[in-house]
Amino acid sequence: xxxxxxxxxxxxxxxxxxxxxxxxxxxxxxxxxxxxxxxxxxxxxxxxxxxxxxxxxxxxxxxxxxxxxxxxxxxxxxxxxxxxxxxxxxxxxxxxxxxxxxxxxxxx
Numbered sequence: 055x056x057x058x059x060x061x062x063x064x065x066x067x068x069x070x071x072x073x074x075x076x077x078x079x080x081x082x083x084x085x086x087x088x089x090x091x092x093x094x095x096x097x098x099x100x101x102x103x104x105x106x107x108x109x110x111x112x113x114x115x116x117x118x119x120x121x122x123x124x125x126x127x128x129x130x131x132x133x134x135x136x137x138x139x140x141x142x143x144x145x146x147x148x149x150x151x152x153x154x155x156x157x158x159x160x161x162x
Contacts, residue, residue, distance in 0.1 A: 055090070055147040055156070056116055060106040060140055068135035069102055075131050076104070082124035083108075088115020090156035102137060109147075109156045 064072045076094050083092040090109040097103035110116045119125055150156070 055151075055153060056110045056113060057145040057147060058106075058108045058110070058116065058142060059145065060108070060142045062104040062106065062132075062136065062140050063138040064102040064104065064132075064135050065137045066101050072104070072132055072135045075128055075135075076106075079124050079128035082122070083119065086115070086119060086122065088112065088118055090153055111153055 062072075073094075073096075080092050080094050083089050088111045090111060091107065092109075093107040095105040095107060097105070108119075110119070
């Protein structure tokens with residue numbers, strides 16, 4: 055499994071539009087078979103600061119996600135909302151190792 059953490063800084067005037075587009079991407083991404091989690095988090099203390107927390111079954115799932123229409127739309131649409139370039143880091147999972155433990159309770 056691979057966890058990707060993406061830090062995003064959005065222009066204050068674009069926050070609402072960013073959240074709308076990112077929610078659409080979130081919903082479509084969760085329908086991909088290789089995605090176990092796709093969380094969108096907003097910093098409660100810094101306007102425009104977001105964290106995207108994505109858990110993939112494997113590298114093939116990461117690659118497949120980047121080829122989807124919804125990801126392409128999201129990437130192109132939110133580019134103008136960014137106050138700074140996105141920062142992305144990949145992590146290897148130590149625990150839990152069971153992929154189903156990453157899915158929300160109702161999807162297990």
